[in-house]
C-alpha cells in the first residue's frame with residue numbers, strides 16, 4: 001500500500017475495519033451512510049409524536065432502578081413541556097452513577113429515540129443518551145449511520161471517517177466544466193454532503209439516493225467499473241488471433257441447402273461476426289437471443305468461415321443431450337459439404353478410446369462436445385474459433401480453459417438467458433454484444449396456464465388430446481434439491497403414474513443419471529416422434545429443439561427460477577400450430593414464488609422476464625458469482641441508474657484515451673487492492 005494511505009488506528013480497530021472491507025483511507029471515505037438521524041433539532045416532550053425518532057433534552061428529575069421481571073434503570077427527565085421516562089434494561093453501575101451525579105449538579109441530558117406511551121406515561125426504551133452540561137450546541141449536520149460490525153460503534157466509526165475525509169486527497173477524476181455540464185457536483189463536495197448533510201437537504205432525495213451528490217458518487221463507482229472493463233477490452237485487442245477469411249463459398253452452400261432463409265436479425269449478426277473473424281484481434285462476442293430465435297445456424301455459418309480459412313472450431317454445450325443434438329444437426333448440415341464433424345462427450349472410456357478421440361480431435365474441422373472438450377487429453381492442431389452455447393452455464397475458468405487450447409482463438413458466446421442491457425454493459429463490458437431480436441416467421445406464442453396440483457386430471461386430458469393431434473409433450477419434474485442432482489424419485493414416480501393412466505400412449509423418461517448413449521437414444525426417439533410424452537428432469541432445460549412438441553407441463557413450477565421457467569417453456573412453440581405451457585404448482589405459494597409465477601404468466605419476452613428477474617433478485621444473484629468477473633456495485637443500481645451506466649461508459653472511453661493516468665488513479669481509489677481481481 002502506498003504511503004499515506006493507511007488508516008491510523010489501534011490494531012483491534014484495524015481488524016474490525018478489515019472485516020468491513022476497509023483497508024485504506026480511501027475505503028473509509030467511500031464507506032457511505034445507510035441512513036441519517038436528525039439530531040439538529042430538539043422536540044418538546046409534550047409534542048413528540050409516537051413512533052418517529054426524535055431528540056429531546058431535559059433536566060434529570062429522577063434516577064431510579066426498578067425490579068419488574070428484571071432490573072431496569074429509569075431516568076425521568078423534564079423539559080418544561082412534560083415528563084419522559086428513559087428506560088434501560090441493561091446498564092452499568094458506572095452509567096447509573098454518572099447520571100446521578102448529573103442529576104445532583106442540575107445537568108440535562110439529550111436523548112434520541114422513539115417515544116411510546118406506556119402505562120406510566122411517555123417513555124423511550126434504550127435511547128441514545130448524552131449528558132449536556134451548560135450550553136452545548138446542537139450538531140449542524142444530520143448524523144450519518146454507517147454499516148458497521150460488532151465491536152465498532154457508530155461514534156468511533158464516524159470519527160475515523162471524518163478524519164479520513166479531512167486528510168484524503170479528494171482530487172477529482174472529472175473536470176469542473178464537465179460536472180457543471182452534467183449538473184453534478186464535484187466529488188469532494190458530493191462526499192462531504194453525503195457524509196454530513198445539512199439538515200435542509202431534502203430527506204427523500206437523500207434516502208432514495210437521487211440527490212445529485214449521491215448521483216455523482218454512483219457515477220464514479222460505475223466509472224471505475226467501466227474503466228476496468230474497458231482496459232480488459234483494450235488489452236485483449238492487442239493480442240493476435242488468426243484472421244479467418246475465406247471466399248465465403250462454404251457458408252453460401254450451407255445456406256443454399258437450408259429449408260429456410262435467415263431472418264433479418266440473423267443476417268445482421270452473421271455479418272457482425274464475420275467482420276470480427278476477419279480481424280487479427282481475437283473476437284470476444286456475446287450472441288444474445290431469446291429461446292428459439294435460431295442461434296445454432298448462426299454458429300454453423302460462423303464455423304464455416306473458420307473452417308474455410310483452414311482452422312478448427314470447438315463448439316461446447318453444457319449438457320450431453322444438447323451436445324448430441326448439436327452434433328446431429330451440424331453433421332447433417334455440414335457433412336454433405338465435406339466438413340468433418342466430431343462429437344466428444346463423457347470423461348470415461350479406456351486409454352485406447354481416449355487415444356482415438358485425441359487423434360480425431362486433432363483432425364476434425366468441427367468438434368462438438370460438453371466440457372469434455374477441456375479435458376487435458378483433448379487438444380487441437382489449429383483451433384481458430386471457440387463457440388460456447390448457453391454460456392451462462394459455464395464458469396469463467398472453463399471458458400478460459402477452452403480458449404487456451406488454441407493460440408488466442410476467436411470466441412463466440414451464445415446465451416438465451418438474456419442479460420438486460422444495463423447489466424450486460426456493467427458486467428460484460430469487455431464483450432461485444434450481438435442481439436437477435438426477432439423470431440423466425442410462423443411461430444405462434446405459447447399460451448401459459450397456471451394450475452394448482454389438484455387439477456392434474458385436466459392436464460392428463462390435455463396430454464391425450466395433444467397425442468391425438470399427432471403432437472408431443474414434455475412433462476418436467478424438479479429435482480428435490482439442486483445439489484442432490486441424483487434425486488430422481490419424482491421423475492420415476494411420474495413416469496410410472498403416467499404410464500399407467502395413459503397406457504395407450506408411449507411415455508419416455510430421460511434424466512441425468514442415464515448413460516450418455518441412453519440419453520441420446522431417448523432423445524432420438526422423441527425427436528423422431530416415437531415417444532408421445534417425455535417425462536424429464538431439467539436435463540432438457542436448455543437448447544433441446546423438437547418442433548413437433550406442443551405441450552410443456554412443469555410440475556412444482558413454484559420451485560423453479562424465472563430463467564429456468566422461461567427456458568423450459570421455450571422448448572415448445574417451435575413449430576407451426578398452437579403450443580401450451582402448463583405450470584402445475586403446489587399451494588400454498590410463498591410470496592416470492594407467487595411473484596415469479598406471475599411474471600412468467602404475464603410475459604413472453606425473455607428480455608422483459610430477465611429484467612423482472614433482476615428486479616426480484618438483484619444483480620448478484622442474477623449473474624451468479626461464477627459469472628461476475630468484476631466486483632458487484634455497492635451504491636449504483638443498474639435499474640434506477642441506467643442513465644448513469646451510459647454516461648460512465650462514454651466517460652471511461654474518453655478518460656482512458658485522453659488522460660490514462662487519471663483513469664488509473666480513479667480505479668485505484670475505488671478498487672484499491674481489489675484491482676488485481678480484474679486482471680483475469
Ligand code: ADP
Pocket residue numbers: 260261262263266289290291292293294295296297416440441543545547574
Ligand atoms: P436457439 O436460439 O434457442 O438456440 P435454435 O437454434 O435451436 O434456437 O433454433 C430453433 C429452431 O428454429 C430450429 O428448429 C431451427 O432450425 C429453426 N430456425 C432457425 N432459424 C430459422 C429461420 N430463419 N427460419 C425458420 N426456422 C429457423
Ligand code: MG
Pocket residue numbers: 295296389416543
Ligand atoms: Mg440453442
